[in-house]
Amino acid sequence: MVGVYAVARNVWATKGEEQEAAKKEFIEILKVLEGELGDKPYFGGETFGLTDISLIGYYCWFYAYEKFGNFSIESECPKLIAWVKWCMEKESVSKSLTDPHTVYDFVLGMKKRLGLE
Template identity: 65%
Template sequence: MADEEVVVLGFWPSTYGTRATIALDEKGVKYEYREEDLSNKSSLLLQMNPVLIHNGKPVCESLIIVQYVDEIWRDKAPLLPSDPYQRARVRFWADFIDKKVFDAGKKLWSTKGEEHEAAKKEFIEILTQLEGEIGDKPYFGGERFGFLDIALITFYSWFYAFETFGNFRLEAECPNPKLIAWAKRCMQKDSVCKTLPDHKKVYESVIGMKKMFGME
């Protein structure tokens, strides 16, 4: 509606904030994006707690935001399946992604020695499990890009950093051709390619974080 106000508060490297903008773009919703400095939070960010503000009301947590967007703008193509069992399955895997992918990836650039080797093994196993879930489908939900694709694709711009600090390449060390093909397919979508940051810029950001926290 013309009188709606939609604001997204984000931080460019965030794997979570970008979910909101992808969902909104998929629905064709106009919104204002405001880049936030997490080391110097604005009063609005402190008050609203990112990421989405709809007509002055805050909606928090990225997966909840994507579900909210899907429910509010019902006249557009759905992001979640209509079947209750399939919806439950999608939510299970989205929760799996949130609990597993970032933490395992972080260990690749923040640990050393045996812990680092264990993190590498864990990360590859996680992606292998996700590859098993997508199977031969173009997208996790089938023929159409949806909720679970949004949940995972925002990590793709971090894969270069994960691989570089982990000293491995996914194509060489785990059977992920389907997952990589899926990621490239997602990157062909305007909602994704215009939102995700450049992978080398993310890598440089991680180097900065390592320096900040004395992890060099």
């Protein structure tokens, strides 16, 4: 199985059929996570734990994936985005993550450096 990073990278680094396949696989990965989350506020249940800490850092990349892939993670995985919003209410989380627009600008620069425009 291809790693999550490689799949997510292909959402912004490819075009056409390859990008469509990457988007589909990325959304499938997010849906698996959403299934594990279920109706709980956090992956471990009622308390913010290690799994949440491990995963919330990916949120700052979502905007870039959505913009380059032309899709909405919230419409595909609403429970996962509800979890993100729940996590972002914690000051320790909201103050720790990079602004999604900064990540988007970084990805734009990467695309230029790699000749992927």
